[in-house]
Amino acid sequence: MSLFEIVAVLLAGVAAGTINTVVGSGTLITFPTLLAFGVPPVTANVSNTIGLVPGSVSGAIGYRRELEGQRSRVLRLCVASFVGGTAGAVLLLVLPAGAFETIVPILIVLGLVLVVLQPRISAWVARRHDDTGGMPYHGTWWVWPGVLVTGVYGGYFGAAQGVLLMAVLGTGVDESLQRLNAVKNVLAAVVNAIAGLIFAFVADVDWWIVLLIGVGSVIGGQIGATVGRRLPPLGLRIAIVVVGTVALGVFVLG
Template sequence: MSVWQLAFLFVAGIGGGLTGSVAGLASLVSYPALLAVGLPPVIANVTNTVAMLGTTVGSVAGSRPELVGQGRTLLRLCLLTGVGGAAGGALLLVTPSETFEVIVPWLIALASVLLVAAPRLRRWAERRAESSGTIRGATPLGPLTLAAAFGVALYGGYFGAAAGVMMLALLSVAWSQSLARSNAAKNLATGAANLVAAVVFAIVAPVNWAAVGVLAAGLLLGARIGPAIVRRVPATPLRIAIGLAGLGLAASLWIQA
């Protein structure tokens, strides 16, 4: 991989970190960047998953105050999502690359739609919390919620983009607590899925480690400076532009597949 390609991935990582600050969808920038430098789709996906550990650590560290009091329930949830992430990663490794290339445009399109719809999901979750009465502690999660969380983690281990939006919507419905606390739980639950999938990929998958290094560095930097920039840039036009670009990418990949 050339110096220019590595530099491009670093800049893309910064853009991914900024996108994550807007809507939690860093993969919608970083994954296409890996494709742009010539990595095959499956290798790009596993490389992206490993690089995303940087943003996972940062988001969980920033959510520590909201995690207080959720330990017992989150332990069960993270064990489950960790297994789901491992299963999703294993599914990716045993799926023929041609199958993945057919599926991924639809996954990118789903992520793009969820990116545009994210504010509506957040407002709906806030209204539900207000109507049901916000509480400090987390209530136990039922079997259906845990099964749905496993499905989201399975998706996250297989591809990942928009898994955070899905998990936040699920936990907002399942828990009568503030949106900030549900978001913190989402960070930990999806982080567990991503961590286990990344470990699986690091051991047995063809990860491009040079790309991981520069992309992760860019993601960390973008996530660090993102909040300050987002305060000054209208989020809605940026979110819509990224969503439309994602739909365009999905259409292009669908035509190629």
């Protein structure tokens, strides 16, 4: 890799770590960056997944105060994320590469739509919280399977996994959004970790890319947990949509 590529991938990792902690769409930054440098799609996906694991852990640690009092809830939902992430990773490995190249543009579009609609989703979740008369501590019955399905999505590709998790948690668990965001970071870390562990043993991984994204995402995770909340939401979403659109173009035209 050239010096320019090294710096670009490192900075993409920082951006992804920050965005994943605050919103949950960092793959829409790192994935197209890797594609632009000629990394094969599946190799880019598995290397990116492993590289983002330290950033997910960093973001979860940054939100540790919001996790207080949620231990049993987090442990219960981590099981769903573990199972879902495992299934998603296995699907990526057993399905032909052509299937990934066909499915990913659809997932990118889904991720972009979720990012664009995120303010409305958050507003709807907030209104729902105002209207609830109290839910069970672990949430409604469909929260656990919803987290599992989101884990399958995250293990397979992962763009906007955090937005999906917030939609599931926010509509099914009677808790403040900041505390749910903390739970989201832990669950995303579990999905990335189990998928990354599987990929590390059986997939074609570029460990140089993993190192660069890993270092960058750790830095970004701390930024997201501290000053990231002060970033203009509209500007952040515009940047994600622009980069995601570029990724879509690379897939369709390349």
